[in-house]
Amino acid sequence: MPRVLSDADVAGFRARLCHAAEQLFAEHGIEAVTMRQLAVALGVSPMTPYRYFRDKDEIIDAVRTSAFNRFADALEAAFDSRSDPVERSIAVGEAYLDFAVSHSRAYALMFDVIDLKSPPSEGLLAAGDRAKTCQFRHVQGLIDAGVITGDVSDYGNIFWAIVYGFAGLLLLGQMTPDEARRLHRLACLGTIAVAAP
Incomplete structure:
Protein backbone atom coordinates (compact mmCIF):
# COMPACT_ATOMS: atom_id res chain seq x y z
CA MET A 1 0.00 0.00 0.00
CA ARG A 54 -1.98 14.55 -14.72
CA ASP A 55 0.35 14.61 -17.78
CA LYS A 56 3.30 16.39 -19.37
CA ASP A 57 1.19 19.43 -20.26
CA GLU A 58 0.41 19.96 -16.59
CA ILE A 59 4.14 19.77 -15.78
CA ILE A 60 4.97 22.30 -18.48
CA ASP A 61 2.28 24.58 -17.09
CA ALA A 62 3.71 24.26 -13.57
CA VAL A 63 7.27 24.90 -14.75
CA ARG A 64 6.22 28.01 -16.65
CA THR A 65 4.12 29.26 -13.72
CA SER A 66 7.09 28.92 -11.39
CA ALA A 67 9.38 30.69 -13.87
CA PHE A 68 7.02 33.65 -14.35
CA ASN A 69 6.61 34.02 -10.58
CA ARG A 70 10.38 33.96 -9.98
CA PHE A 71 10.79 36.50 -12.79
CA ALA A 72 8.13 38.75 -11.23
CA ASP A 73 9.85 38.43 -7.83
CA ALA A 74 13.09 39.72 -9.37
CA LEU A 75 11.38 42.64 -11.13
CA GLU A 76 9.43 43.63 -8.01
CA ALA A 77 12.59 43.55 -5.88
CA ALA A 78 14.32 45.83 -8.38
CA PHE A 79 11.35 48.19 -8.40
CA ASP A 80 11.35 48.36 -4.61
CA SER A 81 15.11 48.97 -4.47
CA ARG A 82 14.92 52.46 -5.99
CA SER A 83 12.89 55.58 -5.25
CA ASP A 84 13.92 57.74 -8.22
CA PRO A 85 11.53 56.87 -11.10
CA VAL A 86 14.23 56.94 -13.80
CA GLU A 87 16.67 54.80 -11.82
CA ARG A 88 13.80 52.49 -10.91
CA SER A 89 12.98 51.92 -14.60
CA ILE A 90 16.60 51.16 -15.38
CA ALA A 91 16.86 48.82 -12.36
CA VAL A 92 13.78 46.87 -13.47
CA GLY A 93 15.33 46.42 -16.92
CA GLU A 94 18.63 45.31 -15.42
CA ALA A 95 16.81 42.78 -13.24
CA TYR A 96 15.17 41.48 -16.42
CA LEU A 97 18.58 41.06 -18.07
CA ASP A 98 20.04 39.42 -14.98
CA PHE A 99 17.15 36.93 -14.80
CA ALA A 100 17.45 36.06 -18.49
CA VAL A 101 21.13 35.21 -18.03
CA SER A 102 20.99 33.60 -14.58
CA HIS A 103 17.85 31.56 -15.34
CA SER A 104 18.19 31.08 -19.09
CA ARG A 105 16.33 27.74 -19.11
CA ALA A 106 13.35 29.18 -17.27
CA TYR A 107 13.43 32.31 -19.43
CA ALA A 108 13.36 30.28 -22.63
CA LEU A 109 10.37 28.27 -21.41
CA MET A 110 8.50 31.43 -20.37
CA PHE A 111 8.53 32.96 -23.82
CA ASP A 112 8.61 29.94 -26.13
CA VAL A 113 5.39 29.58 -28.07
CA ILE A 114 4.12 26.25 -26.84
CA ASP A 115 1.30 24.43 -28.60
CA LEU A 116 -0.32 22.34 -25.90
CA LYS A 117 -3.55 20.38 -25.84
CA SER A 118 -4.55 21.86 -22.48
CA PRO A 119 -5.34 25.55 -22.01
CA PRO A 120 -3.11 27.47 -19.59
CA SER A 121 -4.06 27.11 -15.94
CA GLU A 122 -5.36 30.00 -13.89
CA GLY A 123 -2.05 29.94 -12.03
CA LEU A 124 -0.03 30.35 -15.23
CA LEU A 125 -2.27 33.14 -16.48
CA ALA A 126 -1.98 34.94 -13.14
CA ALA A 127 1.82 34.53 -13.08
CA GLY A 128 2.12 35.86 -16.63
CA ASP A 129 -0.10 38.83 -15.78
CA ARG A 130 1.96 39.52 -12.67
CA ALA A 131 5.20 39.58 -14.68
CA LYS A 132 3.66 41.88 -17.28
CA THR A 133 2.31 44.21 -14.60
CA CYS A 134 5.83 44.47 -13.15
CA GLN A 135 7.12 45.64 -16.51
CA PHE A 136 4.48 48.33 -16.85
CA ARG A 137 4.45 49.51 -13.24
CA HIS A 138 7.72 51.43 -13.50
CA VAL A 139 6.45 53.19 -16.62
CA GLN A 140 3.37 54.33 -14.72
CA GLY A 141 5.77 55.69 -12.11
CA LEU A 142 7.53 57.76 -14.79
CA ILE A 143 4.18 59.14 -15.95
CA ASP A 144 2.96 59.84 -12.40
CA ALA A 145 6.19 61.72 -11.61
CA GLY A 146 5.82 63.87 -14.75
CA VAL A 147 9.06 62.49 -16.22
CA ILE A 148 7.31 61.32 -19.40
CA THR A 149 3.91 61.83 -20.98
CA GLY A 150 2.05 59.29 -23.02
CA ASP A 151 0.19 56.03 -22.80
CA VAL A 152 1.47 53.54 -20.21
CA SER A 153 0.68 50.63 -22.52
CA ASP A 154 2.62 52.14 -25.44
CA TYR A 155 5.67 52.97 -23.37
CA GLY A 156 5.44 49.75 -21.36
CA ASN A 157 5.68 47.80 -24.61
CA ILE A 158 8.54 50.00 -25.83
CA PHE A 159 10.56 49.43 -22.64
CA TRP A 160 9.74 45.72 -22.81
CA ALA A 161 10.87 45.51 -26.46
CA ILE A 162 14.13 47.25 -25.57
CA VAL A 163 15.04 44.88 -22.75
CA TYR A 164 13.73 41.80 -24.56
CA GLY A 165 16.01 42.64 -27.49
CA PHE A 166 19.06 43.07 -25.29
CA ALA A 167 18.26 39.85 -23.42
CA GLY A 168 18.07 38.00 -26.74
CA LEU A 169 21.42 39.37 -27.89
CA LEU A 170 22.96 38.46 -24.55
CA LEU A 171 21.68 34.89 -24.69
CA LEU A 172 22.96 34.52 -28.24
CA GLY A 173 26.42 35.63 -27.09
CA GLN A 174 26.31 38.73 -29.28
CA MET A 175 27.26 41.04 -26.40
CA THR A 176 28.60 40.86 -22.87
CA PRO A 177 26.42 41.48 -19.80
CA ASP A 178 28.23 44.78 -19.12
CA GLU A 179 27.69 45.92 -22.69
CA ALA A 180 24.01 44.96 -22.58
CA ARG A 181 23.50 46.86 -19.31
CA ARG A 182 25.28 49.95 -20.65
CA LEU A 183 23.33 49.99 -23.91
CA HIS A 184 20.06 49.20 -22.11
CA ARG A 185 20.61 52.26 -19.91
CA LEU A 186 21.30 54.45 -22.96
CA ALA A 187 18.19 53.15 -24.72
CA CYS A 188 16.01 53.79 -21.66
CA LEU A 189 17.37 57.31 -21.15
CA GLY A 190 16.86 58.03 -24.86
CA THR A 191 13.25 56.82 -24.71
CA ILE A 192 12.61 58.90 -21.59
CA ALA A 193 14.10 61.98 -23.28
CA VAL A 194 11.84 61.51 -26.31
CA ALA A 195 8.76 61.07 -24.12
CA ALA A 196 9.55 63.97 -21.79
CA PRO A 197 6.88 66.69 -21.52
Missing part, protein backbone atom coordinates in the same frame (compact mmCIF):
# COMPACT_ATOMS: atom_id res chain seq x y z
CA PRO A 2 1.46 3.37 -1.03
CA ARG A 3 2.57 5.72 1.74
CA VAL A 4 0.15 8.59 2.44
CA LEU A 5 1.82 11.77 1.29
CA SER A 6 1.70 14.97 3.32
CA ASP A 7 1.18 18.34 1.63
CA ALA A 8 4.89 19.02 2.21
CA ASP A 9 5.82 15.70 0.53
CA VAL A 10 3.69 16.55 -2.50
CA ALA A 11 5.01 20.11 -2.77
CA GLY A 12 8.61 18.93 -2.39
CA PHE A 13 8.35 16.28 -5.09
CA ARG A 14 6.48 18.59 -7.45
CA ALA A 15 9.25 21.18 -7.04
CA ARG A 16 11.95 18.55 -7.73
CA LEU A 17 10.09 17.28 -10.77
CA CYS A 18 9.61 20.81 -12.13
CA HIS A 19 13.31 21.56 -11.64
CA ALA A 20 14.27 18.41 -13.56
CA ALA A 21 11.70 19.18 -16.24
CA GLU A 22 13.00 22.73 -16.68
CA GLN A 23 16.47 21.37 -17.37
CA LEU A 24 15.36 18.56 -19.68
CA PHE A 25 12.95 20.77 -21.64
CA ALA A 26 15.65 23.38 -22.18
CA GLU A 27 18.29 20.83 -23.22
CA HIS A 28 16.17 18.61 -25.48
CA GLY A 29 13.02 20.56 -26.35
CA ILE A 30 9.62 19.99 -24.85
CA GLU A 31 8.51 17.59 -27.58
CA ALA A 32 11.50 15.32 -26.99
CA VAL A 33 10.96 14.85 -23.25
CA THR A 34 8.67 12.11 -21.96
CA MET A 35 7.20 11.33 -18.56
CA ARG A 36 9.45 8.26 -18.49
CA GLN A 37 12.56 10.44 -18.98
CA LEU A 38 11.44 12.71 -16.17
CA ALA A 39 11.04 9.67 -13.92
CA VAL A 40 14.54 8.45 -14.84
CA ALA A 41 16.01 11.89 -14.10
CA LEU A 42 14.51 11.73 -10.61
CA GLY A 43 15.32 8.07 -10.00
CA VAL A 44 11.70 7.04 -9.51
CA SER A 45 9.37 4.55 -11.17
CA PRO A 46 7.80 5.54 -14.50
CA MET A 47 4.37 5.87 -12.88
CA THR A 48 5.48 8.11 -9.99
CA PRO A 49 5.13 11.44 -11.83
CA TYR A 50 1.49 10.61 -12.50
CA ARG A 51 0.83 10.68 -8.76
CA TYR A 52 1.68 14.37 -8.81
CA PHE A 53 0.75 15.58 -12.31
Whole structure:
Protein backbone atom coordinates (compact mmCIF):
# COMPACT_ATOMS: atom_id res chain seq x y z
CA MET A 1 0.00 0.00 0.00
CA PRO A 2 1.46 3.37 -1.03
CA ARG A 3 2.57 5.72 1.74
CA VAL A 4 0.15 8.59 2.44
CA LEU A 5 1.82 11.77 1.29
CA SER A 6 1.70 14.97 3.32
CA ASP A 7 1.18 18.34 1.63
CA ALA A 8 4.89 19.02 2.21
CA ASP A 9 5.82 15.70 0.53
CA VAL A 10 3.69 16.55 -2.50
CA ALA A 11 5.01 20.11 -2.77
CA GLY A 12 8.61 18.93 -2.39
CA PHE A 13 8.35 16.28 -5.09
CA ARG A 14 6.48 18.59 -7.45
CA ALA A 15 9.25 21.18 -7.04
CA ARG A 16 11.95 18.55 -7.73
CA LEU A 17 10.09 17.28 -10.77
CA CYS A 18 9.61 20.81 -12.13
CA HIS A 19 13.31 21.56 -11.64
CA ALA A 20 14.27 18.41 -13.56
CA ALA A 21 11.70 19.18 -16.24
CA GLU A 22 13.00 22.73 -16.68
CA GLN A 23 16.47 21.37 -17.37
CA LEU A 24 15.36 18.56 -19.68
CA PHE A 25 12.95 20.77 -21.64
CA ALA A 26 15.65 23.38 -22.18
CA GLU A 27 18.29 20.83 -23.22
CA HIS A 28 16.17 18.61 -25.48
CA GLY A 29 13.02 20.56 -26.35
CA ILE A 30 9.62 19.99 -24.85
CA GLU A 31 8.51 17.59 -27.58
CA ALA A 32 11.50 15.32 -26.99
CA VAL A 33 10.96 14.85 -23.25
CA THR A 34 8.67 12.11 -21.96
CA MET A 35 7.20 11.33 -18.56
CA ARG A 36 9.45 8.26 -18.49
CA GLN A 37 12.56 10.44 -18.98
CA LEU A 38 11.44 12.71 -16.17
CA ALA A 39 11.04 9.67 -13.92
CA VAL A 40 14.54 8.45 -14.84
CA ALA A 41 16.01 11.89 -14.10
CA LEU A 42 14.51 11.73 -10.61
CA GLY A 43 15.32 8.07 -10.00
CA VAL A 44 11.70 7.04 -9.51
CA SER A 45 9.37 4.55 -11.17
CA PRO A 46 7.80 5.54 -14.50
CA MET A 47 4.37 5.87 -12.88
CA THR A 48 5.48 8.11 -9.99
CA PRO A 49 5.13 11.44 -11.83
CA TYR A 50 1.49 10.61 -12.50
CA ARG A 51 0.83 10.68 -8.76
CA TYR A 52 1.68 14.37 -8.81
CA PHE A 53 0.75 15.58 -12.31
CA ARG A 54 -1.98 14.55 -14.72
CA ASP A 55 0.35 14.61 -17.78
CA LYS A 56 3.30 16.39 -19.37
CA ASP A 57 1.19 19.43 -20.26
CA GLU A 58 0.41 19.96 -16.59
CA ILE A 59 4.14 19.77 -15.78
CA ILE A 60 4.97 22.30 -18.48
CA ASP A 61 2.28 24.58 -17.09
CA ALA A 62 3.71 24.26 -13.57
CA VAL A 63 7.27 24.90 -14.75
CA ARG A 64 6.22 28.01 -16.65
CA THR A 65 4.12 29.26 -13.72
CA SER A 66 7.09 28.92 -11.39
CA ALA A 67 9.38 30.69 -13.87
CA PHE A 68 7.02 33.65 -14.35
CA ASN A 69 6.61 34.02 -10.58
CA ARG A 70 10.38 33.96 -9.98
CA PHE A 71 10.79 36.50 -12.79
CA ALA A 72 8.13 38.75 -11.23
CA ASP A 73 9.85 38.43 -7.83
CA ALA A 74 13.09 39.72 -9.37
CA LEU A 75 11.38 42.64 -11.13
CA GLU A 76 9.43 43.63 -8.01
CA ALA A 77 12.59 43.55 -5.88
CA ALA A 78 14.32 45.83 -8.38
CA PHE A 79 11.35 48.19 -8.40
CA ASP A 80 11.35 48.36 -4.61
CA SER A 81 15.11 48.97 -4.47
CA ARG A 82 14.92 52.46 -5.99
CA SER A 83 12.89 55.58 -5.25
CA ASP A 84 13.92 57.74 -8.22
CA PRO A 85 11.53 56.87 -11.10
CA VAL A 86 14.23 56.94 -13.80
CA GLU A 87 16.67 54.80 -11.82
CA ARG A 88 13.80 52.49 -10.91
CA SER A 89 12.98 51.92 -14.60
CA ILE A 90 16.60 51.16 -15.38
CA ALA A 91 16.86 48.82 -12.36
CA VAL A 92 13.78 46.87 -13.47
CA GLY A 93 15.33 46.42 -16.92
CA GLU A 94 18.63 45.31 -15.42
CA ALA A 95 16.81 42.78 -13.24
CA TYR A 96 15.17 41.48 -16.42
CA LEU A 97 18.58 41.06 -18.07
CA ASP A 98 20.04 39.42 -14.98
CA PHE A 99 17.15 36.93 -14.80
CA ALA A 100 17.45 36.06 -18.49
CA VAL A 101 21.13 35.21 -18.03
CA SER A 102 20.99 33.60 -14.58
CA HIS A 103 17.85 31.56 -15.34
CA SER A 104 18.19 31.08 -19.09
CA ARG A 105 16.33 27.74 -19.11
CA ALA A 106 13.35 29.18 -17.27
CA TYR A 107 13.43 32.31 -19.43
CA ALA A 108 13.36 30.28 -22.63
CA LEU A 109 10.37 28.27 -21.41
CA MET A 110 8.50 31.43 -20.37
CA PHE A 111 8.53 32.96 -23.82
CA ASP A 112 8.61 29.94 -26.13
CA VAL A 113 5.39 29.58 -28.07
CA ILE A 114 4.12 26.25 -26.84
CA ASP A 115 1.30 24.43 -28.60
CA LEU A 116 -0.32 22.34 -25.90
CA LYS A 117 -3.55 20.38 -25.84
CA SER A 118 -4.55 21.86 -22.48
CA PRO A 119 -5.34 25.55 -22.01
CA PRO A 120 -3.11 27.47 -19.59
CA SER A 121 -4.06 27.11 -15.94
CA GLU A 122 -5.36 30.00 -13.89
CA GLY A 123 -2.05 29.94 -12.03
CA LEU A 124 -0.03 30.35 -15.23
CA LEU A 125 -2.27 33.14 -16.48
CA ALA A 126 -1.98 34.94 -13.14
CA ALA A 127 1.82 34.53 -13.08
CA GLY A 128 2.12 35.86 -16.63
CA ASP A 129 -0.10 38.83 -15.78
CA ARG A 130 1.96 39.52 -12.67
CA ALA A 131 5.20 39.58 -14.68
CA LYS A 132 3.66 41.88 -17.28
CA THR A 133 2.31 44.21 -14.60
CA CYS A 134 5.83 44.47 -13.15
CA GLN A 135 7.12 45.64 -16.51
CA PHE A 136 4.48 48.33 -16.85
CA ARG A 137 4.45 49.51 -13.24
CA HIS A 138 7.72 51.43 -13.50
CA VAL A 139 6.45 53.19 -16.62
CA GLN A 140 3.37 54.33 -14.72
CA GLY A 141 5.77 55.69 -12.11
CA LEU A 142 7.53 57.76 -14.79
CA ILE A 143 4.18 59.14 -15.95
CA ASP A 144 2.96 59.84 -12.40
CA ALA A 145 6.19 61.72 -11.61
CA GLY A 146 5.82 63.87 -14.75
CA VAL A 147 9.06 62.49 -16.22
CA ILE A 148 7.31 61.32 -19.40
CA THR A 149 3.91 61.83 -20.98
CA GLY A 150 2.05 59.29 -23.02
CA ASP A 151 0.19 56.03 -22.80
CA VAL A 152 1.47 53.54 -20.21
CA SER A 153 0.68 50.63 -22.52
CA ASP A 154 2.62 52.14 -25.44
CA TYR A 155 5.67 52.97 -23.37
CA GLY A 156 5.44 49.75 -21.36
CA ASN A 157 5.68 47.80 -24.61
CA ILE A 158 8.54 50.00 -25.83
CA PHE A 159 10.56 49.43 -22.64
CA TRP A 160 9.74 45.72 -22.81
CA ALA A 161 10.87 45.51 -26.46
CA ILE A 162 14.13 47.25 -25.57
CA VAL A 163 15.04 44.88 -22.75
CA TYR A 164 13.73 41.80 -24.56
CA GLY A 165 16.01 42.64 -27.49
CA PHE A 166 19.06 43.07 -25.29
CA ALA A 167 18.26 39.85 -23.42
CA GLY A 168 18.07 38.00 -26.74
CA LEU A 169 21.42 39.37 -27.89
CA LEU A 170 22.96 38.46 -24.55
CA LEU A 171 21.68 34.89 -24.69
CA LEU A 172 22.96 34.52 -28.24
CA GLY A 173 26.42 35.63 -27.09
CA GLN A 174 26.31 38.73 -29.28
CA MET A 175 27.26 41.04 -26.40
CA THR A 176 28.60 40.86 -22.87
CA PRO A 177 26.42 41.48 -19.80
CA ASP A 178 28.23 44.78 -19.12
CA GLU A 179 27.69 45.92 -22.69
CA ALA A 180 24.01 44.96 -22.58
CA ARG A 181 23.50 46.86 -19.31
CA ARG A 182 25.28 49.95 -20.65
CA LEU A 183 23.33 49.99 -23.91
CA HIS A 184 20.06 49.20 -22.11
CA ARG A 185 20.61 52.26 -19.91
CA LEU A 186 21.30 54.45 -22.96
CA ALA A 187 18.19 53.15 -24.72
CA CYS A 188 16.01 53.79 -21.66
CA LEU A 189 17.37 57.31 -21.15
CA GLY A 190 16.86 58.03 -24.86
CA THR A 191 13.25 56.82 -24.71
CA ILE A 192 12.61 58.90 -21.59
CA ALA A 193 14.10 61.98 -23.28
CA VAL A 194 11.84 61.51 -26.31
CA ALA A 195 8.76 61.07 -24.12
CA ALA A 196 9.55 63.97 -21.79
CA PRO A 197 6.88 66.69 -21.52
